[in-house]
Amino acid sequence: MPSQPIKPVTNRLINSFDAHCRDRLLNMCTLIDLEFGDVIEQAGDVLGHVYFPQTGFVSMVTSLSDHKPIEMYMVGNEGMVGATLALGVETTPMQGVVQAQGSAFRADAKQFQKLLDEAPEMTKPVDRYLYIIIEQLAQTAACNSFHEVRERLARCLLMTHDRVEGDSFYLTHSFLAGMLGVRRSAVTIAAGELQSRGLIGYSRGQIRVISRSGLEEASCECYSVSQASFNHWLPQNLDTANRAQKATSRSLPK
Amino acid sequence: MPSQPIKPVTNRLINSFDAHCRDRLLNMCTLIDLEFGDVIEQAGDVLGHVYFPQTGFVSMVTSLSDHKPIEMYMVGNEGMVGATLALGVETTPMQGVVQAQGSAFRADAKQFQKLLDEAPEMTKPVDRYLYIIIEQLAQTAACNSFHEVRERLARCLLMTHDRVEGDSFYLTHSFLAGMLGVRRSAVTIAAGELQSRGLIGYSRGQIRVISRSGLEEASCECYSVSQASFNHWLPQNLDTANRAQKATSRSLPK
DNA sequence: TTTCGTCTGTGCGACTGCGCACGCCAAATA
DNA sequence: TATTTGGCGTGCGCAGTCGCACAGACGAAA
Numbered sequence: 071m072p073s074q075p076i077k078p079v080t081n082r083l084i085n086s087f088d089a090h091c092r093d094r095l096l097n098m099c100t101l102i103d104l105e106f107g108d109v110i111e112q113a114g115d116v117l118g119h120v121y122f123p124q125t126g127f128v129s130m131v132t133s134l135s136d137h138k139p140i141e142m143y144m145v146g147n148e149g150m151v152g153a154t155l156a157l158g159v160e161t162t163p164m165q166g167v168v169q170a171q172g173s174a175f176r177a178d179a180k181q182f183q184k185l186l187d188e189a190p191e192m193t194k195p196v197d198r199y200l201y202i203i204i205e206q207l208a209q210t211a212a213c214n215s216f217h218e219v220r221e222r223l224a225r226c227l228l229m230t231h232d233r234v235e236g237d238s239f240y241l242t243h244s245f246l247a248g249m250l251g252v253r254r255s256a257v258t259i260a261a262g263e264l265q266s267r268g269l270i271g272y273s274r275g276q277i278r279v280i281s282r283s284g285l286e287e288a289s290c291e292c293y294s295v296s297q298a299s300f301n302h303w304l305p306q307n308l309d310t311a312n313r314a315q316k317a318t319s320r321s322l323p324k
Numbered sequence: 325m326p327s328q329p330i331k332p333v334t335n336r337l338i339n340s341f342d343a344h345c346r347d348r349l350l351n352m353c354t355l356i357d358l359e360f361g362d363v364i365e366q367a368g369d370v371l372g373h374v375y376f377p378q379t380g381f382v383s384m385v386t387s388l389s390d391h392k393p394i395e396m397y398m399v400g401n402e403g404m405v406g407a408t409l410a411l412g413v414e415t416t417p418m419q420g421v422v423q424a425q426g427s428a429f430r431a432d433a434k435q436f437q438k439l440l441d442e443a444p445e446m447t448k449p450v451d452r453y454l455y456i457i458i459e460q461l462a463q464t465a466a467c468n469s470f471h472e473v474r475e476r477l478a479r480c481l482l483m484t485h486d487r488v489e490g491d492s493f494y495l496t497h498s499f500l501a502g503m504l505g506v507r508r509s510a511v512t513i514a515a516g517e518l519q520s521r522g523l524i525g526y527s528r529g530q531i532r533v534i535s536r537s538g539l540e541e542a543s544c545e546c547y548s549v550s551q552a553s554f555n556h557w558l559p560q561n562l563d564t565a566n567r568a569q570k571a572t573s574r575s576l577p578k
Numbered sequence: 579t580t581t582c583g584t585c586t587g588t589g590c591g592a593c594t595g596c597g598c599a600c601g602c603c604a605a606a607t608a
Numbered sequence: 609t610a611t612t613t614g615g616c617g618t619g620c621g622c623a624g625t626c627g628c629a630c631a632g633a634c635g636a637a638a
Contacts, residue, residue, distance in 0.1 A: 132462045132463070132465065132466045133466075134466050134467070134470055134471075134544075134545065134546075135545055137466075137470045140465070140466050140469055140470075142462050142465055142466075154455055154458065156451075157451035157452065157454055157455045158448055158451050158452065159451070159452065159455045163455070163458055163459045163462055164462055194412055197410075197411040197412050197413070198411065198412065198413065200411055200454070200458075201408055201411045201413045201417070203458065204408065204417055204454075204457065204458065204461065205417045207458065207461035207462060207465060208386045208396050208417055208418055208461060209386070210465045211386065211394070211396055211461060211464045211465035211468055212386045212387075212388050212391075212394050212396075212505075213388070214465055214468050214469040215394055215468040215469075215505040216388055216391045216394075216505065217388075218594075218595095219594085219595080242614085242615060242616090243615075243616065244614095244615075244616095251466075251469040251470065252595070252596090253595075253596060253597070253598095254615095254616090255595095255596090255597090255598095255616090255617080255618080255619095256594090256595060256596085258615095258616060258617065258618085259617090259618090261616095262616095262617080272616095273604085273615090273616090274603095274604065274605075274614080274615055274616080275614090275615065275616095290388075291388065291389055292388075472623095472624075472625095473624085473625080496584085496585060496586090497585075497586065498584095498585075498586095506625075506626085507625075507626060507627070507628095508585095508586090509586090509587080509588080509589095509625095509626090509627090509628095510624090510625065510626080512585095512586060512587065512588085513587090513588090515586095516586090516587080526586095527585090527586090527634080528584080528585055528586080528633090528634060528635070529584090529585065
């Protein structure tokens with residue numbers, strides 16, 4: 071809520087705006103629920119809203135004909151959906167699908183655009199975020215070409231873990247297969263390996279991260295490259311409890 | 325044109341600036357040669373210059389450890405190298421390598437940044453170009469995951485053809501393999517198929533496009549998607565002779 | 579003309595992932 | 609309890625690509 075923030079703002083991008091812009095932005099935002107499976111943005115469409123996730127995350131995907139959509143990058147509380155508005159383009163190049171339920175600040179696209187025009191100092195963090203997106207896309211393109219399913223799965227699980235609360239989240243093998251652009255049984259095999267190594271546990275879509283450090287070893291370099299990029303360009307989260315705990319490598323069961 | 329235009333400007337991005345910006349930009353530019361193999365930009369480095377190719381083209385690539393660099397997108401006379409400066413970021417996320425010799429207008433990065441700051445109306449075309457790059461990256465990422473070598477090779481040849489003068493260019497199977505992120509002999513086989521279908525001819529690195537229409541059929545959808553993106557956002561070339569001729573599907577030998 | 583380096587053609591076994599299909603099991607439904 | 613639904617494990621043959629290696633072919637230089 072604009073005037074009286076019910077929750078503290080955990081979105082790192084919003085937190086990188088200066089106080090004045092931050093307030094103006096929050097004043098035009100409503101805090102909405104992100105429901106699993108919601109399509110909040112259709113490739114090629116004119117943007118209606120922009121979103122700043124607080125919890126949960128959105129998966130940005132590209133579709134090719136005769137293929138299922140494949141994930142390009144994730145947007146959690148480190149970023150926003152609809153950043154291309156800062157390029158003066160009102161359409162969006164990708165589809166955005168909610169992969170983990172949560173909440174997000176939502177603003178009207180036109181109002182946000184107006185805010186960007188009126189407060190040029192606000193453009194800078196958004197521009198930097200666009201730069202991050204470009205880095206992510208390049209990393210993903212190369213990763214999809216070279217790395218194997220197991221490594222990519224580990225990366226995907228780590229990035230998901232970073233964007234949700236707690237160590238468990240709902241993602242079936244079938245969904246993961248879609249994100250990675252591989253078939254479902256390839257995920258089953260890869261996940262089975264990670265499980266038998268004691269890195270994760272799962273049952274009927276509930277995945278539990280047991281050993282982050284192990285996952286980091288099993289993952290391709292792309293995870294750490296991405297992390298480095300985020301941490302270089304974005305402020306650390308104010309609410310560091312959850313995240314800092316995760317960042318600490320550990321291997322606690324249950 | 326600045327004072328005395330030695331050549332007409334064929335760079336579509338420059339041509340999309342208004343006359344005043346265009347003049348200011350050209351005044352700070354020198355026309356330089358792009359030599360095959362030149363690395364004009366190193367991933368992660370601070371940008372020294374920006375480049376607007378007139379002829380020839382630059383390949384933007386990403387490297388992962390233990391793998392050869394793989395191409396993300398090309399920059400010919402439709403774009404520029406160093407557009408991320410418009411995001412207020414002075415480093416660059418990718419490496420730029422000259423793949424076809426030619427010439428380019430080169431400007432000092434700091435001067436260009438200053439020009440952007442002073443002439444906000446100039447930012448718009450550059451921002452639109454950044455949007456194109458994002459579209460390209462997403463297309464490439466998906467294409468690398470799903471499409472086969474033959475289709476991707478055809479796409480690559482078409483995009484190269486669009487960016488060079490004439491119907492012949494120098495690209496060995498080995499180079500193409502690097503760009504596509506596959507092994508050399510996979511290119512030999514794919515190229516052999518295209519040749520036996522009468523679409524291209526080649527010998528010792530000299531590739532000749534015989535049938536564009538045939539190549540377009542052999543290529544994945546990604547080529548036409550990319551083309552549509554460029555044509556939607558950029559003005560047509562003033563010097564339409566060469567390009568218009570190519571755009572016409574045909575199948576003339578020799 | 580000979581030599582040499584580079585470009586291209588080809589073949590081999592191996593691996594990874596595909597597409598499909600079947601069966602098992604847990605949870606939700608009735 | 610009986611049935612359905614959805615998630616997961618597994619196996620099969622097959623496509624494509626990998627990694628490597630070697631041989632031929634061409635062009636430039638000596």
